[in-house]
Amino acid sequence: MWYDVPVTPARRRADATENRARIIEAARAELTGDAEIRLNAVAQRAGVGQGTLYRHFPTRADLLAEVYRADVDDLVASAATLLQRHDPLTALRAWFDRVAEYAQVKRGVFAALEVATGEDLSAHSLGPIGGAVTLLLEAGRAAGEIRPDVDARDVIILIGYLSRLDPAEFDARARHLLGVVLDGLRTRGSAA
Known part of the structure; x- marks a missing residue:
């Protein structure tokens, strides 16, 4: 019935x-x-x-947590989509651009939420984001463009600085610094 x-x-x-x-x-x-x-x-x-x-x-916390979760899900899903459309190095560069956008929201969410909620959200993102980074790195290694000695944890630690950038300098520095990270991930012979 x-x-x-x-x-x-x-x-x-x-x-x-x-x-x-x-x-x-x-x-x-x-x-x-x-x-x-x-x-x-x-x-x-x-x-x-x-x-x-x-x-x-x-509650405000419920809304902010959902924004964060939605952004993590979008960021993770974009890795495979970018690899379908671009070569691995270009896909990683485009994914880093998405990371910069995600970091702006993440900084705002964590500033607005209490620590316990923030830790729960952080746990939601690290596994899936690590999987997306691994997918991009493996494709880059298979194409001979990404160094074999880096893993997802290395990249996550390196891009973690985005949440520490001062809001006034974020626009000027975030993408530039992600480019520096990308240069460090490349094999010596890969094109810029």
């Missing part, structure tokens, strides 16, 4: 799913501008009412 079918998040109405996606995107946009995210500004930017926002995300 119709009343025996539970309503699950997977069976969410299409408009509710669209509202949720708009709220997450609006929160991401607010975070890139300022770590002091205001929920009323997010609701306004998403074109939804406060009630809709709170139905999806009862």
Whole structure:
């Protein structure tokens, strides 16, 4: 019977799913501008009412955690997509560009969330991101473009500095420094 079918998040109405996606995107946009995210500004930017926002995300922390998770998932998925479209070194360079965008949001999320929540989110990202880095490095090694002596942990440690950049210097330094890391990952004979 119709009343025996539970309503699950997977069976969410299409408009509710669209509202949720708009709220997450609006929160991401607010975070890139300022770590002091205001929920009323997010609701306004998403074109939804406060009630809709709170139905999806009862607390500010819930919203910020979901932005972070969505960005990790997008970042991880982009590795395989980039490898389908580009040679391994170009894919890694493009993925590093995505990492720079991700780092801006990550810095805002961690600044806004308490430590315990931040540790949970960090655990959510390290495994999948490590897998994406491994995929990119293995493709680069197979093409003879990436040094054989580096692994995903090396890269994650190196790019971890992005969260430590001062917001005022982020735009000027982040992509430049990622280029330096990329140069260090290349084999000696690979093209720039």
